[in-house]
Amino acid sequence: MRKSDLQKYEKLLQAKKKALLEEIAATMKDRVSTTIRESTGDISSYSYHMADQGTDAMERELAFMFASKSGRLVYHIDEALRRLKEGEYGKCIRCGKPISNARLKAVPHARMCIECKSAEEGPGPAR
Numbered sequence: 001m002r003k004s005d006l007q008k009y010e011k012l013l014q015a016k017k018k019a020l021l022e023e024i025a026a027t028m029k030d031r032v033s034t035t036i037r038e039s040t041g042d043i044s045s046y047s048y049h050m051a052d053q054g055t056d057a058m059e060r061e062l063a064f065m066f067a068s069k070s071g072r073l074v075y076h077i078d079e080a081l082r083r084l085k086e087g088e089y090g091k092c093i094r095c096g097k098p099i100s101n102a103r104l105k106a107v108p109h110a111r112m113c114i115e116c117k118s119a120e121e122g123p124g125p126a127r
Contacts, residue, residue: 001090001098010084012108017077020070027063027070073109080109092116 083089090099094116103110112120 005101006084006089009089009104009108010081013077013080013084016108017074017081020074020077024067024070024074027067030063076109076111079111083111094120 080089083091090104091097092099092113093111095113097113099110099113103114110117
């Protein structure tokens with residue numbers, strides 16, 4: 001792979017990582033680090049209805065789930081950046097063949113060529 005292509009993919013990976021980290025920070029700040037009282041803006045001393053508490057708990061769980069998923073993606077991006085620095089970027093970790101530019105543009109953190117990834121995922125659901 002040409003040096004200019006590698007630089008282009010490195011910039012793309014860095015930009016994706018930065019956006020994900022900002023998204024995680026915003027989610028954690030908005031949904032997780034506030035109390036129920038702060039998030040609703042309620043200043044009364046009355047207790048909340050159980051349904052309201054359940055809804056808030058569900059929203060917090062969703063925020064944790066999205067942050068966790070984004071965190072896994074950051075890990076995969078970091079691994080792609082490591083492979084880039086070690087000269088392994090763009091090569092399938094399974095068969096060693098080059099990963100197509102079309103696949104890297106769509107999934108810049110891809111570890112496998114489309115053939116190996118398809119084989120890993122196995123056959124689709126039976127019809």
